[in-house]
Amino acid sequence: MSEQRKHIEVVAAIIKKGNTILATQRGYGDLKDGWEFPGGKIEPGEAHEVALKREIQEELKAEIAVQEHIITVEYSGYEKFDLTMHCYLCSLLNDSDITLLEHEAAKWLSKDTLYTVDWLPADIEAVDAIYKRL
Template identity: 60%
Template sequence: MKQIEVVAAVIRKGDKLFATQRGYGEWKDWWEFPGGKMEPGETPEEALVREIREELSAEISVDKYICTVEYDYPKFHLTMHCYWCSLKDEAMHLNEHEAARWLRQGELDSVKWLPADVMVIEAMCSVD
């Protein structure tokens, strides 16, 4: 099975978390924490800063490790390293995603999360 290693940024602002909706591919319209594939030689933190810059035209600080999720999707195995992050400024632009929302903890179940991201939400409760 194909192996994919990615990073995800759980961006916090006050009591809200930033969620993005995929605008392409097999999982179009599902929600996720922003991030993407690591490039050879990158640390997870370096990959996160680069990916968020590419996807959202935003600058973040990578604050704290949350967890690494291992999940078998039908066509690949995903390893996803997840971190609490914060914005360095308020400027953001959706370059790849269809939509985005700031969600409070009690609103997280109001969107259809990708399966691996559901595991991140479960892990956040024990690490926060």
């Protein structure tokens, strides 16, 4: 009998500033160095918006406004787990600066530069969805 794969449910913030979107580079784990939208795991019983605000505070030391759901990505191509990623368009509050607490790099990408980083596979569908809106 095969072992059941681990399933992880996360939220991701597509943070828009002007005509740019924030991409962050993972600084740890099996997916280290891959580029992603910041965010993280949803705690049991936690609303998506609450999870997003908490994760962005923990990862970027920034406050965000959650604006709208963009896409939910179901991805099963990772070696160790399957992923459900709920992606939301967000903006920084109070002209917050970001402080990288868990990532090794960050870039603000325009429509022309959106595909210039090595996005993690699960994030590609969200990148494609936001590209159409920029």
